[in-house]
Amino acid sequence: MDYDFNFAAVWRNFDLLLSGLGLGLVLALVSIAIGCVIGLFTAFGMLSKHRLLRWAAHGYVSAIRNTPILVLILFTFFALPQLGLRLGKIESFIVTLAVYSGAYLTEVFRSGLVALPPGLREAGLTIGLTELGTKVRITIPIMFRNVLPALGNNFISLFKDTSLAAAIAVPELTFHARKINVETFRVIETWLVASLMYVFACAIIAALLRRVERHLAIPG
């Protein structure tokens, strides 16, 4: 087989691919930030002594985890407007990804919380902190550091999931690659470059996360 590689058409559109990559990163970052908040509340819900809260938290997590993410994306974008909730495609995608990651992060945070020795909370209470105070000052900061590697993995897989936003025409990397592919017929070159961009971006994110982990690690 001999094939003449010609990347000229791809390079000409490289700035589009780059901007798509940037958008994907922003989408992942914003979504995981919101997802962290959702996940934290839901994790506490799961560990609550109120049955209704536990019930709601479990319901949310299993509903989301048992639905394909593409279906969630399409549902939010096409079905919610029918119910009167109109969102732009980017907002719609962020909502989906935040709710999606929230369900996975719930599990991360929940296991992080139950792994903490109960004595930490009690020590917080003995110096006069309230239950909320001990969560904010003690349990959450320690748990957060402990689950940072898992959080990083979630972020990377979430970043890759942003490629699914192409399905609702959010102009991220995959969307632009598909467009370039259709316009230039440089199929191999386009998808090769797009793939490598994902790979490099993930490698850089992973390296950055390791630095953050080292920086935040508890000494001793």
Next chain:
Amino acid sequence: MSVPVLEITNLHKRFGDVEVLKGIDLTMQRGDVVSLIGSSGSGKTTLLRCVNLLEDYEEGIVAVAGEQIGYRQQNGRRVRLREREIARQRAMTGMTFQHFNLFPHMSAIRNVMLGLVRTRKMPKDEAYATAETWLDRVGMKDRKDHFPGQLSGGQQQRVAIARAIAMNPELMLFDEVTSALDPELVSEVLAVVKGLAADGMTMLLVTHEMQFAHDVSDRVVFMQDGRIGEEGPPDTLFHNPKSERLAAFLKSSKF
């Protein structure tokens, strides 16, 4: 007589169907040092934990400085206090734990400062100075920037003592301060506790170190199946035990 620092009246505590404390009465005046001894499972830890409401209690009254801990009476019924009230009451007592429970993500001095800043509302610089004074007092000033993971067990326990005592509590509760420590680290911690006792701190302590209990206490309380079996000055209790049970216990503790 002034208001007792601790007054426990007919305290009952159940875990499910099991009654672990079966009517405890105990009064401590300012400056008293009382040791709780007794075999494993007799309820010593549970008694301490009821005093600062780490455990709820079903019946009886625990009062610190004249204030009932955790509950108030309303139309003859017991009503649990609100969260904020309970937090304030907990800060009236200081407690150390068998396993230290220092906050691992904070340096020694931050551990001591947290309660001062958040609960006592001290300005940061004043809290820092206070924390430093207490760390100095327990011999840990030169390690004030170390994290718990970088300290030995004995050092961690001394920081934990500083963290509790810096809050200036009415009453200190010590639960087996040395039982998780290697033998060579025991004396450094006991020396700190003895020093605090000599300063007039009111202390209720659970210990398996009989010699220490003998030396430091004004009174010793022998717990037995959730009740107070025997109580008295250390010399009387250790040298003239009234009951078979206490005599056997002392023998088994190699006193």
